[in-house]
Amino acid sequence: MMPHIISWNAIVPRIKEFRETLFLLNKNKLTKAAIISLYILVFVAIFSPWIAPHPTHILLDTNPENKLLAPSAEYFFGTDELGRDIFSRVLYGTRISLQTGFLAVGISLLIGVPLGAIAGASSGWIDEVIMRITDVFLSFPGLLLAICIAAILGPSLQNAMFAIAVSWWPWYTRIVRGQAISLRERQFVKAARAIGTPHFKIIFSHIIPNCIAPVVVQASMDIGGVILTIAALSFLGLGAQPPTPEWGLMVSTSRTYFLSAWWYSFFPGMAILITVLLFNLLGDGLREVLDPKTRKK
């Protein structure tokens, strides 16, 4: 965002709080382990094409003569039905899953946060309309709406991401609205209004910066769930398309071979489980640290 919209002074105390939070997070062993593993995951995501032992196997290269080989020193996780190295593909899948996970959450934040701030800051019918729309979206089970939208937009990873964002934003709208309602009555907002600051400027330069912290926390807790949903959509054929090495898609294609080649479905699924688990552990740790009831212990 532009510098004149969010002033530096408003951010300094938050950085201090953030550092304290980091310190507390590191005290919990399980959370610390999760954080360190997530660093490794990000490293893998960035450098996967260089770490992978068979980088050409990630997308196009096929070796039918080596198909469905069991795990060995040459192919750590075995090979798939086209003779591609599953280990290299799983490594590269990290990049796809993290990227789409972060982007999907990012898009939902972009939709949800401004709507919530507008609803909370401007009571009356605007608030009412926005919140009733939010209610409608929240009354779909998340995965169902995502499936529906992805089915309608047509199967692709981008559409799956968009579908998830469309079904996810209402949560952020709710959180931000709650924050914005309490901020609306605070002195500095009233002062800004008194000197004639336009309504939209108040929303974007006073309300949003002050209610962003809990939303970011919530978002970081949600990334695990989002990655799981993307994998589920790909599994249903509504997300990534071959030959993309997306984990959910790999599990889906392995269905034909899993009784004879267990490694084909085992490793990509394990990758999903570990990644989602790490994000959820981080989320649990965050929740504990940020909850005032348990923070000081």
Add this chain to the structure above:
Amino acid sequence: MRIFIVKRLLLGILVLFGVITVTFVLVRIIPSDPAAQWVGPRATVAQIEAARMELGLNDSVFVQYADFISDLMRGDLGKSIRTHQPVMKELKTFLPATLELVWISTFFGVFIGLYLGVLSAQRKDQWVDHLCRFFSVATVSIPSFWVGLLLQSVFYGHFDILPLGERLSMNVKLFNEIPDITGMLLFDSLITGNTVVFFDALKHLILPGFVMALFPIGLVARMTRSALLEILNEDYIVAARSYGLPERIIMWSYALKNSLGPTATVVTLAIGFTLVNTFLVESIFSWPGIGNYIASAIVSLDYPAIMGVTIFSAVSYVFLNLVADLVIALDPRVRI
């Protein structure tokens, strides 16, 4: 109190209306021509045009919307494009299988979850607690479709003690009379006393039921643990302890009773999730329920079918949330 219930019901109706509208709008933007699919690939232009007329696709969007709503009021969800059968009728055939799976897995999920939650709260920060917490985080992180495949390859592929999928074995289906009263096999075979069908159906339910129960277990265990820990610090618990009441009574009848409010909310959430989770699990176990139905509807862009299942799931979800709110409202402590 009464005002709250009336308000909540009105809001529920409003939300339902919104859900139906959103579904309608979503389905209208499908980039394919339903009329062309209705008549098949070798139809002439005139046939397609006739199908357009029949399906009402030439009317304006508003007329289509009004038609849709009035049909819906009469319980008519339109005809499936793939099978040319009324969607309502198809839902009725596929629903019992799904409901059987959902109820059984939620039932066991909730009880195991409650037990794990209590266990964890009782032994806070001991290894049992760490294990339970790790397990409950793992169950919400695990891809259900993957667990399904894994269990199949272990229990069918390796040990061959449980069936691969479907609701009944072939020989049981051929040589036994299958009772059909509610469509839920376990229940039907139990009341007709058909033990062969009962045990076969039970065997087929174990794997998909377990996979679907994982999520409720984790969710309920987490919620129960945190609610209990909060309550165990309350004065009345301290008082009960100082009277020398056994810890078992304090936990199960003093603390747990008061932690059920938040748990009830979570349970309704879990049922909603389980309902949608059938979309992933049923296709793995070839379970003939609505999950499998929508999966094949998605592939062929059968929009009335997609819409039917969506509306059904969303309506049940709205209803469950309503029940959860009413349960909380009936709590005398909330009634001020």
